[in-house]
Amino acid sequence: MIRSQKFWIAVCAVIFAASAVWCILVLTGSHGNTVTVKQDGRVIFTLDLSKETDREFTVEYEGRKNIIEISGGRIRMKAADCPDHVCVNTGWLTANIPIVCLPNKLVIEYAEPDTGLDATAG
Amino acid sequence: MKKLYGIVAAAMMLSSCSGAEQNEKVSRSVFAMDTYMTLMAYGDNAGEALDAAVVRIQELEAKWSVTDSGSEIYKADRSPGQPIAVSAETAELVAFGIDMNNKTGGALDISIYPVLKEWGFTTGSYKVPTDERIAELLENVGASRVTVSGSEITVPEGMMIDLGSVAKGAAADKVCEQLREAGVASALLDLGGNVQAVGSKPDGSKWKIGIRDPHGEGTVGTLSIENKAVVTSGGYERFFTENGNTYHHIMDPSTGRPAESGLLSVTVVGESGRYCDALSTSLFVMGAEKAEEFWRNENKGFDYIIITEDAGLLITKGISDDFITSSGRGDLKVTVVE
Structure with a gap:
């Protein structure tokens, strides 16, 4: 009986510890x-903008191009060959508003705003 | 043994913080109606209900698009002058557009499309039309000349209608209704900046909606809502610059030129998405004074937040307690309209 009780205490302790770790991960998980x-x-x-080096890269859609720039932990649509340039005019990405290029169906947004x-x- | 129960209870309590599956967020994104839409919902049926919502939005777009040659509006615009049979929901929305044209004294006009097109706002090939060209086009603008009879609509020859100023709001109304019927009690739609909520958040608290800062990145403040639509119109959404002048996309139907009413943005809050959608454009065209007059004439049946060019923020009493100005915009002079 005593051994059995110790066993269950151990099981509960493990569940407790695992739950605590899980909760900490969920509640403090890094995003942004x-x-x-x-x-x-x-x-x-x-x-991950905190790890990216400054660079530019091109994304193509049906022959049309968007140039995305990463600089100093920020990201923006530097150039696009769509007619309206709404995406370029949006500027650097902020948490509230995604950068959207409708003609080229391209969206840049924070994974977890x-x-x-x-x-x-x- | 008491200690044992204590530990079991503690373990269960902690484990329960991971047992929130039924309140898990489900979301879908779709490009439709010339914008980027995000739908999110909570609850058991959320996934299926959102899939059905996306299908519904695409169906409505197929009927209401002004550029898709298969749409009902496209056909009506090229009738020419003949009655065209359309679906009940299209006839109903056109009738709503005509009604709002009348109600707003012409500030909202679903037949302004040819003027908007001439300025290049529908294609991105921007230009400032000549006064003569604008005057010529305005002869064929006037939503009161469009007629709806049963499920037939007639667009007079030379005129064109476009439901762009009400379609997103109307789609949001229909999707919200469909989600409620599917048993979804908590959902939030963002149809390209047209926000509409079903219920409140799963924990019962209100949704927090940022109101975009017309001057750039960020928000002017946060509005808490439940079961409401929040629709903003602003000149910043689409504009171009020529010879040092900036021209935005919100046309004043009386001049055929971008509205110059001293406003930067208008947010309308209310029960009906299409009504808020129509009003955000109309109030922008009207300007602050006429907007307030209109609000009184409508028995204060909606709320608004107006940002003026001289850094004023006008907010109606009904929502002023649910609005918090952003810390970075302490310069805004807030006036509560009662």
């Missing part, structure tokens, strides 16, 4: 620097 680049709804790049907001109107 991970950015996804999606084309037509599909994630084509996942970038940590703004305390559920959505932004505008």
Whole structure:
């Protein structure tokens, strides 16, 4: 009986410890620097801006091009050959508003926007 | 043994923080109606309900698109002048557009499309049209000349209609209704900056909606809502610059030129998405004074947040307690409209 009791205490202790670790991970999980680049709804790049070196790269869609720039932990659409340039005019990515290029179906957004907001109107 | 129960209870309590599956967020994204939409919902049926919502949005777009040659609006625009049979929901939305044209004294006009096109806002090939060209095009603008009879609509020859100023709001209404019918009690739609909520968050608290700062990145403040639509129109959304002048996409139907009403953005909050959608454009065209007058005439049946060019923020009483100005915009002069 005593052995059995110790056994269950040990089991509970393990569950307790595992739960505690899990909760800490969930509650303090780092987010805020991970950015996804999606084309037509599909994630084509996942970038951790805190680790990326400054660079530019080109994404193509049906022959049309978008140039994405990463600089000093920020990301933006540097150039696009779409007519309206809404994406370029959006500037550097902020947590609230994704950078969207409609003609080329390209979206740059934070993977887990940590703004305390559920959505932004505008 | 007491100690044992204590440990078991503690373990269960901690484990329970991972047992929130039924409140897990499900989301979908879709490119439709010339914008990027994100839908999110909570609950058991959330995934299926959102898949159905995406299909619904695409169906509505196929009916209402002004550029898709298969759409009902496309056909009506090229009738020419003949009655065209359309679906009940299209006829109903066109009738709503005509009604809002009348109600807003012409500030909203679903037949402004040819003017918007001339300025290049539909294609991205921007140009400032001549006064003569604008005057010529305005002769064929006037939503009151469009007629709806049963499920037939008639667009007079030479005129074109476009539901762009009400379609996203109307789609949000229909999707919210569909989600509620599917048993979803908590969902938030972001149809390209048109936000609409079903219920509140799963924990019962209100959704926190940022109101975009017309001056750039970030927000002017946060509005807490439940079961409401929040729709913003601003000149910053689409514009071009020529010879040092900036021209934005919100046309004043009375001049055929970008509205110069002293406003940077108008956010309308209310029950009906399409009504808020229509009003955010109309109030922007009207300007602050006429907007307030309109709000009184409508028995304060909606709320608004207006950002003026001279850094004023006008907010109606109904939502002023649910709004918090962003810390970075302490310069805004807030006025509560009662």
